[in-house]
Amino acid sequence: MASETRPIHEQLIRLCQEELEAGRWQPGQQFPSERDLAARHGVSRATANKVLSKLASEGWLEMRKGIGCFVAERPTLFTSLRRIESFTVFASEQGYRPSTRLVELEARQTASDHVSAALGLPAGGRVISMKRLRLIDNDPVILEERWLPAALYPRLGRRELEGSFYQLCRERYGLIVQREEAEVRAAIAPAWPGVAWTAPALRLEGVGFDSKGQPLWYQVLHYRGDRFTLSNVVESAAAVPRLALNLNSNC
Incomplete structure (x- = not known):
């Protein structure tokens, strides 16, 4: 990701979206935590938190207080009108x-x-x-x-x-x-x-x-x-x- 001109958090958001689209994590499955995401991609926890928050706001993930992030169900054309899907x-x-x-x-x-x-x-x-x-x-x-x-x-x-x-x-x-x-x-x-x-x-x-x-x-x-x-x-x-x-x- 270092050779790209986009901010690191935007690159990581897109990478996570592509992995979710490819089915790496299934609906209902727990998504990597802030700590895990930061360690896996060599970014700060603040950056990882920004990525998780963005994915949740766009309907990719569901935040469960005290438990973690889980992959959202995607049975519709648009999980949200705020997220664009082909x-x-x-x-x-x-x-x-x-x-x-x-x-x-x-x-x-x-x-x-x-x-x-x-x-x-x-x-x-x-x-x-x-x-x-x-x-x-x-x-x-x-x-x-x-x-x-x-x-x-x-x-x-x-x-x-x-x-x-x-x-x-x-x-x-x-x-x-x-x-x-x-x-x-x-x-x-x-x-x-x-x-x-x-x-x-x-x-x-x-x-x-x-x-x-x-x-x-x-x-x-x-x-x-x-x-x-x-x-x-x-x-x-x-x-x-x-x-x-x-x-x-x-x-």
């Missing part, structure tokens, strides 16, 4: 066959004032806009619209957008989303050519940021209402609510 990875892990259809890809000289402001673009700043249809077992479940600062995504082509966008950002452009600010509300999905979708939708709209607060994209997602439900979990009066989008497998 649709492609999620669907595959749940035994589904995910696929993506690129509907539109366009480089523009300008975007709307709202999108430009959200992306922090100067006047005349170029953007890339795209529309993608996300499917599970050939069944359309998500309509995705996304606007990107063109300077961050040079030579972006159609073929690259047929898989995981998060993986593309990370592996090709070195862009890692660390935070997402989004709002969710009920909506009627827009009409897209060739998409027979009559169900109401859950509309998620917001911005993704890297560790330095730089906007990486602005997105509007419509989740099909008969395939997804929104749930709220509050473990105590002082706890932060955990919102989750659940995929209904019986539809």
Whole structure:
């Protein structure tokens, strides 16, 4: 980790996330303690504590007072709307066959004032806009619209957008989303050519940021209402609510 330019705690957070995604620790299993994490990676206990706190706040871990940290259950598309997870990875892990259809890809000289402001673009700043249809077992479940600062995504082509966008950002452009600010509300999905979708939708709209607060994209997602439900979990009066989008497998 020493050769990286990101802060040590951010590198360690990402490493732990990758190990959790790979199944090194199973849901319900105890996670290494602050002392163990510090010794294993050669960092201070203060750094290890920061890592554990971040993983817990994003829904990866559950803190049990006097006992330790345990791996959280992950049966939903998003354990929390504050933690971003790849649709492609999620669907595959749940035994589904995910696929993506690129509907539109366009480089523009300008975007709307709202999108430009959200992306922090100067006047005349170029953007890339795209529309993608996300499917599970050939069944359309998500309509995705996304606007990107063109300077961050040079030579972006159609073929690259047929898989995981998060993986593309990370592996090709070195862009890692660390935070997402989004709002969710009920909506009627827009009409897209060739998409027979009559169900109401859950509309998620917001911005993704890297560790330095730089906007990486602005997105509007419509989740099909008969395939997804929104749930709220509050473990105590002082706890932060955990919102989750659940995929209904019986539809």
